[in-house]
Amino acid sequence: AQSVTQLDSQVPVFEEAPVELRCNYSSSVSVYLFWYVQYPNQGLQLLLKYLSGSTLVKGINGFEAEFNKSQTSFHLRKPSVHISDTAEYFCAVSAVQGGSEKLVFGKGTKLTVNP
Amino acid sequence: NAGVTQTPKFRVLKTGQSMTLLCAQDMNHEYMYWYRQDPGMGLRLIHYSVGEGTTAKGEVPDGYNVSRLKKQNFLLGLESAAPSQTSVYFCASSYEGQVSYNEQFFGPGTRLTVL
Numbered sequence: 001a002q003s004v005t006q007l008d009s010q011v012p013v014f015e016e017a018p019v020e021l022r023c024n025y026s027s028s029v030s031v032y033l034f035w036y037v038q039y040p041n042q043g044l045q046l047l048l049k050y051l052s053g054s055t056l057v058k059g060i061n062g063f064e065a066e067f068n069k070s071q072t073s074f075h076l077r078k079p080s081v082h083i084s085d086t087a088e089y090f091c092a093v094s095a096v097q098g099g100s101e102k103l104v105f106g107k108g109t110k111l112t113v114n115p
Numbered sequence: 116n117a118g119v120t121q122t123p124k125f126r127v128l129k130t131g132q133s134m135t136l137l138c139a140q141d142m143n144h145e146y147m148y149w150y151r152q153d154p155g156m157g158l159r160l161i162h163y164s165v166g167e168g169t170t171a172k173g174e175v176p177d178g179y180n181v182s183r184l185k186k187q188n189f190l191l192g193l194e195s196a197a198p199s200q201t202s203v204y205f206c207a208s209s210y211e212g213q214v215s216y217n218e219q220f221f222g223p224g225t226r227l228t229v230l
Contacts, residue, residue: 032215043221105157
């Protein structure tokens with residue numbers, strides 16, 4: 001069954017520093033991968049997704065992620081973070097369950113950007 | 116466009132009480148979902164609906180019931196609340212069910228505490 005593992009539950013960084021949030025997936029078939037962001041007291045919002053093609057995917061707010069099939073990873077990166085990037089980030093994979101395609105989420109990584 | 120709205124935003128119940136959470140979307144989406152979010156657990160799918168009048172079980176359906184009498188509304192019911200159902204509940208909707216090509220749009224969440 002498809003699943004994702006987010007290796008860090010919390011990541012503190014200083015403003016304008018680079019950040020990488022790690023995600024590894026397990027799947028024996030082709031995968032579709034997603035990153036969602038949840039700002040405090042809000043619902044989830046799609047940041048970016050990988051379906052096929054170029055392994056470097058660019059999303060909103062300056063984030064990008066790289067699909068690495070050999071390492072089964074889909075790490076999220078931003079070269080310079082802002083205070084406003086403080087949020088929880090979820091990696092997700094598509095999985096077929098009960099005949100329907102579903103999203104399976106990781107446990108989340110809380111990114112805290114400090115001044 | 117209000118998107119996905121959820122009612123209520125907060126609720127405190129006593130063990131054994133019942134309640135219904137309402138989700139409404141104005142995007143004419145066919146698919147609707149109910150997730151629960153618990154610390155360190157990410158989001159887990161409770162029930163979903165592929166269209167008006169249809170519902171199906173997700174990953175953690177026990178203790179919950181759902182109904183989709185109108186296309187725009189998806190109700191989540193707790194018949195006899197238990198402390199283990201203390202969580203933040205998110206509703207989401209998508210145009211179709213293929214997650215790779217149909218973004219799920221999330222509501223702002225309902226924070227439920229069961230004493």
